[in-house]
Amino acid sequence: MDPDILVRGLTAGSLYALVAVSFNILYRPTNVFNFAQGELVMLGAMLFAAGKSTVGLPWPLALLATLAAVGTLGLAEEFIAVAPILARSKTGTGWVITTLAISLIVSNLVGWIWGPDPILVKPPAPLSLDTFEFAGLRLNSYVIALAALTIALVALIERAYRTLQGKAVLAVAEDREAALLRGINPARLSRWSFFLGGAFAGLTGILAAPILYASTSMGPALLLKGFAAAAVGSIGNNRGALIAGYLIGITEAVGASLLSPGYQEAVVFLVVLTVLLMRPQGLFGLATTRTV
Amino acid sequence: MTRSDRRSVQSGDLDRRALLAGGATSAASFLIAGPGRTQTEPFRIGWVRPTTGRLVSSFAPLYVSGLVAVKEINAAGGILGRQIMTIEEDDEGSPSKEPAVVKKLQEAGVKMICGPTGSSQVLSSLATSTPAKILQGGIANGVENSDGEKYPYHYQCGFTTVQEARRFVEYLVKSLGKSKIGILQENTGFGEQGGQATLEIMKELGLQPTSHQVYPIAAPDLKAYVTNVKNSGAEAVIFWVGTLPAAGMALRAMGELNWAPPIVGHSYLLADSLFDLVPIDALRNVNAVYYRSFTYTDRDSPGERQREFARKIQEYPETKRLEAIVPQATLYDFIYLAKAAIEAEKSFDVDAIKRQLDQTTGHKGLMGTFSFTAKNHAGLALDDIVLAAVASGRDQRAHGSFRERAPGM
Known part of the structure; x- marks a missing residue:
């Protein structure tokens, strides 16, 4: 078997895990799946690429500006497309349509502003995409950093959930009304989650851009697999999302190598389907009983 | 005025004021001269x-x-004295939208359509435009669209995937002497047609x-x-x-694999x-399909007509960095071919135009020489299709639109 499979799996898996985590950040306090998340990832990549190449901003400044911009857009989305729906009914599902509408608007706007050409984003020095051999593997420093950063980000987010604010988010996720009675403001947490989820999607786009190029087509490419990682890892579970992201990335790479790359999509979705049929709550979720 | 008229775009062809002025003139001529008015309408x-x-x-x-073609023709007095007016309809690039878009244009009395873009989109639109007898020039490479018996009113002025595949295989086998050839293909209609055509042509050899x-x-x-x-x-x-x-x-x-074999591919590689x-070094062995008339060699240069066209397209900001992609959509030649047919027939009747187009032999267009028959509506001669060096896009002679012809072509 080609030893590079592991590298390819880790690269793709890191990106899928990051998208899955960005889903989770939004989902926990709101129970809303943001179907515009893929486009927010793409927007992050495009804004960053434009900031770096067109405006000439240094890496850290372009990074901060992008996170702030995409986070603000996430916040605006919450105001326009989610809060009014949830205000009418906590169990309403109209956000499926409204977040899809936001997705279309973002996609159209980005295409209109930047056009069809992909933009090359170089990794920040001293990282590079130049390959070197290590223990029979063809690696590059950016892929190693990407995998390490993905794990560190998930650890950081998990740690954040242990703070008072984080526990408030978990309380809202558990029981919105009960949390309200305990003095927690779910609406405020919802807004924060959309801001942070948007910023995290922007960060994912920035990290993906050196590998995939910044282009209008990168959102859909990541959205589906990211969603699959969130589902397999149990919705709302970030450690699960991380493991499921790598599981999907490596399955994809192994399937491509052992069967044919043409079957890799089918192999991935077969694995996802099998996991969800056997454990509908995902690999790391707990089955719950509900009295009706 | 219909809603479609109100949505018309004016890109240097005929603007709204000119249209109103034309309408007023038409109304005046009708009052004075009676039913001969239609010839002065756009x-x-x-x-x-x-x-x-x-x-x-x-x-x-x-x-x-x-x-560019519309602007040139209008500036020269139009077709049989009638200015061309474009009626723009948004298809969102979606095949599912095409029937409704064509229907809308049909209801607005439109008898000729430019577009849509994409093999699937064109096929979808043809399902409505063919029974409606609308003359159409779609922007696509799919060979099925050029079947004159199936789609008698559609004319394809660009190269087809079969022509591309033939150029690819023959160049690699006959010019470079390569017989071990791999195919990398996207899973779209375009990719499927191209991959299939490649297999068939390789099989012939x-x-x-x-x-x-x-x-x-x-x-x-x-x-x-x-x-x-x-x-x-x-x-x-x-x-x-294709992307x-x-x-x-x-x-x-x-x-990353330290592998640099000769590569031939679709024209989008010329972007x-x-x-x-x-890096440019990665493009040294890459050639893409292009029009002979837009290529140069040490002894051969593009003609004045092509150079003039290359200058004109630079007036359109949307062509920036895509100058070598613009000629791929051969609406220019399609509109001029239609003009020639209308003038030969002295009629805007679609069946008369089609009859004339089907007899076209050796029409010297911008991209090459066109010949159609009732059966074959892919009119561009194979000899006008060549491979061009992708890396030559950085040559001084490229001027955006031109590329160096691959050796042996």
Whole structure:
């Protein structure tokens, strides 16, 4: 078997895990799946690429500006497309349509502003995409950093959930009304989650851009697999999302190598389907009983 | 005035004031001269393209050659004295929208359509435009669209996937002496048609691909596919790759594998932005299909007509860095062919235009020489289709639109 499979799996898996985590950040306090998340990832990549190449901003400044911009857009989305729906009914599902509408608007706007050409984003020095051999593997420093950063980000987010604010988010996720009675403001947490989820999607786009190029087509490419990682890892579970992201990335790479790359999509979705049929709550979720 | 009229775009052809003035003149002539008025009304051409959606900016440059033709013809007095007016309809680049768009144009009395773009989109629109007897020039490479018996009112002025495939295979086999050829193909209608045509032409020469890799259009990584092609022992690769990010990822994967075989591929590889994605050294062995009339060699240069066209398209901001893509959409030649047919018949009747077009032999167009028959509506001569060096996009002689012809072509 080609030893590079592991590298390819880790690269793709890191990106899928990051998208899955960005889903989770939004989902926990709101129970809303943001179907515009893929486009927010793409927007992050495009804004960053434009900031770096067109405006000439240094890496850290372009990074901060992008996170702030995409986070603000996430916040605006919450105001326009989610809060009014949830205000009418906590169990309403109209956000499926409204977040899809936001997705279309973002996609159209980005295409209109930047056009069809992909933009090359170089990794920040001293990282590079130049390959070197290590223990029979063809690696590059950016892929190693990407995998390490993905794990560190998930650890950081998990740690954040242990703070008072984080526990408030978990309380809202558990029981919105009960949390309200305990003095927690779910609406405020919802807004924060959309801001942070948007910023995290922007960060994912920035990290993906050196590998995939910044282009209008990168959102859909990541959205589906990211969603699959969130589902397999149990919705709302970030450690699960991380493991499921790598599981999907490596399955994809192994399937491509052992069967044919043409079957890799089918192999991935077969694995996802099998996991969800056997454990509908995902690999790391707990089955719950509900009295009706 | 219909809603379609109100939505018409004026890109240097006929503006709203001119139309109103023309309308007033028409009304006056009607009052004075009676029913002969129709010859002074603008000749309306449906302009089907996405104005909303993800594909707006990628498809916009493909309509510029048509806009140039309309502007030139209107400046020279129009067709039989009638100015051309474009009636724009938004198809969002979606095949499912095409029947409704064509129906709307039909109801507005439009008898000729430019667009849509894409093989699937064109086929979808033909289902409505054919029974409606609307003359159509779609922007697509699919060979099925050029079947004159099935789609008698549709004319294809660009190269077809079969012509492309023939050029690819013959160049690799006969000019470069390569017989171990791999195929890298996207899983779209375009990719399927191109891949299939390649297999058939290789079979004619007694060859089979060493590896035929089909990747999903949204694949985030092409290294596995490229590795398989390399491991199959391929000495050359045919790219049926229609997007730049995929082309960039495939070329980068080849660089990581220290593999630089000769590559031939679709014309989108000529987009200038490919130079941003991969180093120029990675493009030295890459050739893409193009028009002979837009290529140069040490002894041959593009003609004055082509140079004038290359200057004109630079007035359109949407063509920036895509100058070599603009000629791919041969609306320019389609509109001029229709003009010639109308003038020969002295009639705007669609059946008369079709009759004349079907007899076209050796029409010298901008991109090449066109000949149609009632059966064959892919009119461009194979000899006018060549391979061009992608890296020559950085030559001083390129001027945006031109490329160096591959040796031996």
